[in-house]
Amino acid sequence: MKKLIAIDLDGTLLSSNIDISAENIQAIQTAQQAGHIVMICSGRAPEDIKTVIDKTPLQCPVAGSNGTMVIADGKLLSQISINKDIVKNVAEVLNQKEYPFKIYSNKGIFVASTWSERMISFLDKNQEVLNHLTSKEYKLMTEQPKESDSIKIFDELGAVLAIEDLTIQKFFIPTISGKEELISSLEKFEGISITTSGPFNIEIMDTNGHKGNGIRVMAEYFNIPIENTVAIGDNFNDVPMLETAGLSIAMGNGDPAVKEMADVVTLTNNENGVAHAINKYILEAK
Incomplete structure (x- = not known):
């Protein structure tokens, strides 16, 4: 069979x-x-x-x-993509709280130019994560990603959302301290589902994604x-x-x-x- x-x-x-x-x-x-x-x-x-x-x-x-x-x-x-108005709302919450995040789209993965400084700040606040990292892992996590065929660096989300035919499937957010507070802030938005692929992150998709x-x-x-x-x-x-x-x-x-x-x-x-x-x-x- x-x-x-x-x-x-x-x-x-x-x-x-x-x-x-x-x-x-x-x-x-x-x-x-x-x-x-x-x-x-x-x-x-x-x-x-x-x-x-x-x-x-x-x-x-x-x-x-x-x-x-x-x-x-x-x-x-x-x-299955996230509504762009919801994308703006989610990004606004993440920026207010200065979380590092990645946006997965049909045009590649978009990473903010502030990724490195936000990641270093995130790890400084999360000694539980930091204590489990080797020096090599710390370097990989905090290095600012380089532009490539699949990685795109952005300064302003508006410029990303203006890209023709762009669809956004997922947010990936490293988080541990304040995790429940962040989830609570995001749950007010209808049309999204929030999950996790590990103890130190959350992921956001459309409800049907x-x-x-x-x-x-x-x-x-x-x-x-x-x-x-x-x-x-x-x-x-x-x-x-x-x-x-x-x-x-x-x-x-x-x-x-x-x-x-x-x-x-x-x-x-x-x-x-x-x-x-x-x-x-x-x-x-x-």
């Missing part, structure tokens, strides 16, 4: 060294050779997912930016009944796809609440948990 297998990246397919193990690659390829469709469903932008996957021999359709952009066979199957949408669109495209879908993830932004899929699999390193709601729990991301799940629950399942 043909299945659609949706796999998260960070904390799931990727180890803590941010790489995909040979065991995971082999399991995915074996599943594909058996006729199953394997998709990547990540909070990362589609371009970022492609960069990661291109380092391996894998080829997979993707649902990027938390399922708000779904791409298969070189075609954009679905795109989530990984559950990503797996549904892909299942419909490949003509696979939703009950024949499998989702593998570790954190709260994975919950919509875990709730949607016929079989939900949480990673051993996943958040306890996510593991509690999943059908089954596999090994951790450093123990080839994805390969273990594919082999046990799909390839070897009766």
Whole structure:
């Protein structure tokens, strides 16, 4: 029976060294050779997912930016964007509180020219985060991103919103101190959903923009009944796809609440948990 297998990246397919193990690659390829469709469903932008996957021999359709952009066979199957007036309102709150943030769009990821100074200030206020960082990680997090094909630097949001045909799928905001206060400030805006992909961030999408949408669109495209879908993830932004899929699999390193709601729990991301799940629950399942 043909299945659609949706796999998260960070904390799931990727180890803590941010790489995909040979065991995971082999399991995915074996599943594909058996006729199953394997998709990547990540909070990362589609371009970022492609960069990661291109380092391996894998080829997979993707649902990027938390399922708000779904791409298969070189075609954009679905795109769910945040209303631009809401984008302005959210950005105004973030600027008032001087939070660093990134904007994920169909034209790349937009990062403010103030990213570096805001990130340094954020880390200074959040010793809990700072204490867990190596010097290399601190440098990577606080460096001002450089303009590239996928990264765009901006000074004023108005100039970004004026770009022709621009659509915005997601805000990414590093946060811990004041997190609940920030969420409370943002929840007054209708039409958005707020989630997290880790303890030190929040992510904002349109209400209909989530990984559950990503797996549904892909299942419909490949003509696979939703009950024949499998989702593998570790954190709260994975919950919509875990709730949607016929079989939900949480990673051993996943958040306890996510593991509690999943059908089954596999090994951790450093123990080839994805390969273990594919082999046990799909390839070897009766």
